[in-house]
Amino acid sequence: MDDLYVGVDLGGTNLRCAVVRRNHEIVQRFECPTKAVEGPNHVIDRIIDGINRALEKSGCGAADIKAAGIGIPGPINQEEGLVYSAPNLPGWNNVPLAGIIQNRVGIAAFVENDANCAGWGEYAVGAGRGxxxxxxxxxxxxxxxxxxxxxxxxxxxxxxxxxxxxxxxxxxxxxxxxxxxxxxxxxxxxxxxxxxxxxxxxxxxxxxxxxxxxxxxxxxxxxxxxxxxxxxxxxxxxxxxxxxxxxxxxxxxxxxxxxxxxxxxxxxxxxxxxxxxxxxxxxxxxxxxxxxxxxAELGANAGLVGAADHARVRTGG
Ligand SMILES: [Zn+2]
CATH class of the missing domain: 3.30.420.40 (ATPase, nucleotide binding domain)
Incomplete structure (x- = not known):
């Protein structure tokens, strides 16, 4: 089986999670409202639930996933897996999101800015391929x-x-x-x-x-x-x-x-x-x-595919 990655697109309104193959094909996806007003702890719970739902729909578990990439609508620190802030996510100040996801889901996790994820998705498999x-x-x-x-x-x-x-x-x-x-x-x-x-x-x-x-x-x-x-x-x-x-x-x-x-x-x-x-x-x-x-060619999937492939790049896969 092709290597599997998880892509997360955390928006101010919607949260999307998907299991994505190494060849950028989406296996299954799960989408729900972010409910950003409830604050970081609740949103993090929803991200974890979203990842688990996507895994469930795909018939696999955390152990089958190489890594997870999370697209954030704001500035991040790649090395520390830190979300500095996010204008549409109230209360998000210096949240060490990658570490939290890694500990609670059991998958190596990486954060990246959402526009960078979408750009990377288009580069890998959309209008910019080649x-x-x-x-x-x-x-x-x-x-x-x-x-x-x-x-x-x-x-x-x-x-x-x-x-x-x-x-x-x-x-x-x-x-x-x-x-x-x-x-x-x-x-x-x-x-x-x-x-x-x-x-x-x-x-x-x-x-x-x-x-x-x-x-x-x-x-x-x-x-x-x-x-x-x-x-x-x-x-x-x-x-x-x-x-x-x-x-x-x-x-x-x-x-x-x-x-x-x-x-x-x-x-x-x-x-x-x-x-x-x-x-x-x-x-x-x-x-x-x-x-x-x-x-662009991928529409709303660009961020998901790009986040997942970003995780592949970060793990040297
Ligand atoms: Zn300006």
Whole structure:
């Protein structure tokens, strides 16, 4: 039988656990609400229960598993298996999660940032398979990222590299959720898309979408763009341009083969992708012009598969 690993994707809302083969195939998965408000001890109990349920569904026990990887929505310390903090998980301050899981489940456990796990999943078996140098940008309420250089996840000095959402694209610009100004997250995250849409409408631009609803979501803006709403189309194009500036800058620094874009916005399709691609093409440097920009392929499974494969890498499997 193929070697088995456990992947855990700990989100602020949902917790997913899976048993994953060495070839990245998911054997069985278990999903439940995280119930983050109940605090770290309860969430840890749920992680352990989730792992055990996934094992049970797969017909195996802890002894059959080589290692477990856990994706965390916040900064971590790889070496110490420590979760420094997690903005969407109240009370998580310096939690030695890997050690706790290892002791209570009996499986060697490793933590990694969730965007890094998703990036690693896409690199191993998704849009980035076969390349050596890859960027991944995850678009959602915030913007996450992963950097893979020469077949290795680049984690930096203490495990917190790859925060592509907080790369500055406009010095002194819009205030970001992190407290700094001009981060790309303040220009191209889902809430920023909605904000740009309303800024234009309030400035007098006419949009059928604005008339149809007061609670416009990022998805609404992208759908309206697909249906030809001129304001929405402009917003999607601008969002692509802002991302393109960040991606081109990173490409100039790192010269990756591809940049994978993940998150709900990729469903917007060609208008969005061509705005990103054109910005990179017009950057004119060789690394930007020759960069391939592709949508992610694994969806919600990227984090699970990546976390499991991260555990394989950590154990030298
Ligand atoms: Zn920021």
């Amino acid at each position: 390349c050596r140098h890859m960027l991944m940008v995850t678009l959602g309420t915030g913007i996450g990222g992963a950097v893979i250089i020469d077949g290795k996840l680049h984690i930096g000095r203490d495990g917190t590299a790859g925060e592509l959402g907080h790369v500055c694209i406009e010095h002194g610009g819009r205030l970001c959720g992190c407290g700094a100004r001009g981060c790309v997250e303040a220009y191209a995250s889902a809430p920023s898309v909605v904000r740009r849409f309303w800024d234009l409408v309030n400035a007098g631009w006419e949009s059928p979408l604005a008339k149809s609803s007061a609670a416009v979501t990022c998805q609404d803006v992208f759908s309206a763009a697909g249906a030809g709403d001129a304001v929405a189309l402009y917003v999607v194009k601008k969002t692509g341009e802002y991302l393109g500036v960040m991606i081109a800058s990173m490409a100039e620094l790192l010269n990756p083969e591809i940049c994978v874009i993940a998150g709900g916005m990729i469903l917007a399709g060609e208008t969005f992708f061509s705005a990103i691609r054109e910005t990179c093409l017009n950057w004119n440097g060789h690394p930007s012009r020759t960069l391939s920009i592709l949508p």
